[in-house]
Amino acid sequence: MGKNYHITHNPNGGWNVLGAGNSKPSYILSTKEQAIKVGKRIAQNQQSELIIHGLNGKIQGSNSYGNDPYPPRG
Numbered sequence: 001m002g003k004n005y006h007i008t009h010n011p012n013g014g015w016n017v018l019g020a021g022n023s024k025p026s027y028i029l030s031t032k033e034q035a036i037k038v039g040k041r042i043a044q045n046q047q048s049e050l051i052i053h054g055l056n057g058k059i060q061g062s063n064s065y066g067n068d069p070y071p072p073r074g
Helices: 032-046
Strands: 005-009 015-019 027-029 049-053 059-064
Touching (some): 015 032, 027 032
Antiparallel strands (some): 015 027, 049 059
16 A cells, blocks of 8 residues: 545645645646645545645545445445
8 A cells, every 4th residue: 555645725726636644736637626626636546545735734535446445335
């Protein structure tokens, strides 16, 4: 399982796709939707989690693309 990726607002404009523990974003995209699309592709490739933050920095949601220890029933 790879490192988790975060979608965060860039104070200079746009949205970051940021790997956990990295000081610089992997990508800076103009819209949040674009950043989520790219982040999802990376997280699926890395079998990791994608954490989506709002403008205020609070977590709005997350998606796990790895080996989830608590998968849903059914």
